[in-house]
Amino acid sequence: MATKQLQDAPTPARPKSTNGVINGTKAGTGDTRIVVIIYGPGQEKIVSVFADVLGKPYRLAPSFQAVGGGDHGTVIGIGASDAKADIGARNKMLMVAINAHCVNLGMPPDLDLSVASDYEFLYTEQPFFRRDLSRFIAFTLGQISHHEALITKPRTYFISTTFPDVRTALSNLDILSVGSDAVEIRVDLLKEPLPDGTFSSVPSMSYVGEQVMLLRQRTELPIIFTTRCTRENGRFPMDNPELYYQYLYRAIQWGCEYVDVEIWLPEDIRRRLYEQRGNSRIISAFHDFSGTFKWPSPEAQSIFQESRKYGDIVKMITIINSMSENYELEYFRSQIKANNPDGPPLSAVNMGQLGQFSRAVNTVFSPITHPLLPIVAAPGQMSAAEINGALSTMGQLPKKNIYAIGSFRSTPQATFFEKCFNELGLPHNFATVDRGVKGSVEAFCLQPNFGGAYINPPLPASQPNIPQLSLSDAARTIGAIDTIVVRGEGAFSFIGDNATWKGIRATLTRDFAPSAYKDRAAIILSSNGEDAASVIFALRSLNIGKIYTVGFKAQGPLASGVEPFTSIESVQRVDQPFAIISALPPDKSHLVQPLLRHFSNGKHTSSSHLPGLGKVFLDLANGPRKGDPLAVAEQSGWTAYGVADTSAFTTVETLRLLVGQNVPYSFVRLASGRGLY
Ligand SMILES: O=C1C[C@@](O)(C(=O)O)C[C@@H](O)[C@@H]1O
Incomplete structure (x- = not known):
């Protein structure tokens, strides 16, 4: 059947690297195939929106057969009923097929088209979120990638949402995701209401698709799609592994940035998902609730080795019985790092209260919760503020003085930064200081607890006059330093960077x-x-x-x-x-x-x-x-x-540079409604 067809067909022409828009690098060209949009009855205008977002012309065609090499650089629209006739026979090396389905029309997408397309874009006509489409297409075509930036970030967090219906989360999403680098949707915890008042044991594909769509319309954060099984503290039934394949493959088609694939699933399924992942990244997940798992065992090593075969990130989570098992995990972590220098990053924590130490010290994709969530996703989960509090008590997050240095006395931004520090449980002081006489920036940098600064107006990169300062490529080329970041100690521990250009690009x-x-x-x-x-x-x-x-x-x-x-x-x-x-x-x-x-x-x-x-x-x-x-x-x-958009994006980048924490743009904009800009 159609599902079978996909099983044998890795996504063709996957760009060699997903060199999307990261740091100082240039945007990659990504997937260069002809983009074909399949549209529903009366929905041809969605083709023009795709074309507009991609900056390309478009034309409508009667079939896949009618698309040829001469169409390179043009977006093609094919009506859903026409597309059904020959989608299976299309030249996949020449074109990438995206099934665009409007959920307002009351019908789920045509299953055959969903399965046979490369990607599927679900949207609402009213309200229509163009930025959702823009992110979807830029991501699935490999023009942007969050992953490279996230794995080089010193600490990453993701919030495990536990809502039965994401609609209830949407109004709080901005605040919920402060401190998170990604949002996890626990598909197994979704509860799809049935007409008889009960809930479906497994939420249907169309319900899940809509939930993912709603979430993505409201957050700019990457989405982690998780179907946690019953044996691992989830609700997804384990009797039919093929069902996992169908949901997880659809998550790739929906453009979820991360897909959680449990290690117990048959190797064939894990391999297929890995090969077909397109620009999504696979988190290979292992959970042990038996209480008998041991970090120093050969079993732990072999689970990592098995996971890394089909994982861009390896996640290992266990229940422990004594505090010393946290130290065993730390030893395991350091061994894995030393022995697998090119291996995927390891995210490993112990559950329960005893394991909270490991939740604080894990640096890669740490799962977090938030007081506003209905339940914690796993025993012992902590919020970003709790983790930062624990790190600071353990001396791992020393209190620093962070400055806004400018020709101003105080700014609404300073109040906003302080609020963010509070919300995130960061111990730092924030002070707004006048640049005043020449040389004062240097004087602040030389103070013992200097933790970084943003500088407005920026400092000329040609003569910063600050010992220990190295420059980022962006600051050097632009010729302006608007952020001084402190990394470690000693020579060149200060980096002069530029956040403004990223705000503009965003x-x-x-x-x-x-x-x-x-x-x-x-x-x-x-x-x-x-x-x-x-x-x-x-x-x-x-x-x-x-x-x-x-x-x-x-x-x-x-x-x-x-x-x-x-x-x-x-x-x-x-x-x-x-x-x-x-x-x-x-x-x-x-x-x-x-x-x-x-x-x-x-x-x-x-x-x-x-x-x-x-x-x-x-x-x-x-x-x-x-x-x-x-x-x-x-x-x-x-x-x-206007400048409010760019300033908000620049603030996101500045916070990320200064304190390594992600505060979503939507949250900054929310705060700007209260006079930030
Ligand atoms: O894998 C994990 C980690 C987790 O189980 C935890 O222990 O925090 C929570 C899950 O939602 C997530 O998918």
């Missing part, structure tokens, strides 16, 4: 995949090269084509491929730019308006009859301004963002 990729920027033109307006440097860096990381400038001339390492507009004629010669970014100060920000209007109905770069029309405008001006560039942009058909 804003630019909120509603568009990185491919939308590739080789397209952009215009930057600024009074000087310094204010524009982080913008150029962010655009370059998205493989932008030509950059035109107004008000400044780019210098130094960022100057190549950047051309100033010299006259009205030079503006008129330019093809439709994909992005216009203004770094002008508020009193000059209205000067961008004529450009926004000029390019409103633009000439198109693409020769196709249906080009992607998306265009992005970002206004970085902060403060009361003349005119309303955002309104003008929106009237002229631009997708417009």
Whole structure:
């Protein structure tokens, strides 16, 4: 049957690396196959949204057979009933098929189409969450990847949600996920109501699909999809391993970033899931509730070796009987690390109260809970604040002074940082200090308990004058340090970094995949090269084509491929730019308006009859301004963002750099409603 077909077919043309948008690296091109969107009755407009997000033209086709090599670079739409006829016979090396299904229409997706497609996008028409689509497509096509960034982060946490229906969690999700790097959906704990008032023993695929969709619409965090079995503290029945395959494979198709695959499952199922995982990552999971498991045993070693065969992360969780077994786990952890330098990261904790020590010291994907959750997902689970409290009591999280250094006395951000520290149980002090006289930044860095700083306006990277400071690539290239991070002690223990460009890039990729920027033109307006440097860096990381400038001339390492507009004629010669970014100060920000209007109905770069029309405008001006560039942009058909978006994304990045904790963008924006920006 159709399921069988998939079992034998690893996802073809998987990009060699998922070099998505991480750190200073460039966005990868990802999957280069032709994207085919299967749409439901009356839903052809979803094809144009996919095309817009990807920055590509689109056309509708009657069948897979009608798609050929000449369609590279065009998004193809095929109606669901037409697609059914020949989806099984499609050339999988040439095209990637995505079944787009609108759940508002009251019917579950067609099972044959679900199974035969490479991916499935479930969406609601009202409200429609474009950023959900953007994230889904950028992830499944390998243009972005969270994993590389997460496994290099010193500590990662995921929140195990235990809701029977994620709808009840949505209003609290922002606060629940403070401190988490990923959100786990415990599929086995979902309770699907049946018409007779009871609950289904296993939630149906369509119910689970909708739950995943709802969760992803409300969080930007990667999702971990878990079907925990009855023997391992879960509710998923164990009599039919094939059922696990069906759910877990569908999780890959839905674009879940992580899929938890239990080690007891037959090897064939684990292998298939691993081979077919596309850009998802497999967490190979082992739980032992017998109380007889021993970390120093050969069994523990062989479980790790078996898990690593089909796991990007290995998770081992057990019940213990004495405190000393925590030390045995630590020895096991260090051995595994030493003997498997290229092996997958190990996430290992002991359950129960006795095991809480290990929950505090585990650094890789530590499962956490939150007081607002209905139940803890496993005995002994702790919240992020409890773990940080324990670490600080054990001397593992020394109290530091963290500063906002600027030409200001106090800012709402400072209050926000303090709130985050409280919420996360971090022991640090936060102080806002005036930069004042030259040299004061250095003076703060030299204080014994200096724990890092964000600096506004940024420090020139050319003359920071701080001993022990090394620079990140981004700070060096941009020429500005807005964050000083402390890593360890001794020589070069301070890193001068730049968080602003990441805030800009995150804003630019909120509603568009990185491919939308590739080789397209952009215009930057600024009074000087310094204010524009982080913008150029962010655009370059998205493989932008030509950059035109107004008000400044780019210098130094960022100057190549950047051309100033010299006259009205030079503006008129330019093809439709994909992005216009203004770094002008508020009193000059209205000067961008004529450009926004000029390019409103633009000439198109693409020769196709249906080009992607998306265009992005970002206004970085902060403060009361003349005119309303955002309104003008929106009237002229631009997708417009203001500085509040970029500042919120930059705050996320700054917190991550300074204290290693993830505070979701949505939470920062929530706080901004109370006057953060
Ligand atoms: O595997 C784990 C770890 C866990 O069992 C714990 O012990 O915290 C909780 C589960 O939800 C998660 O899937």
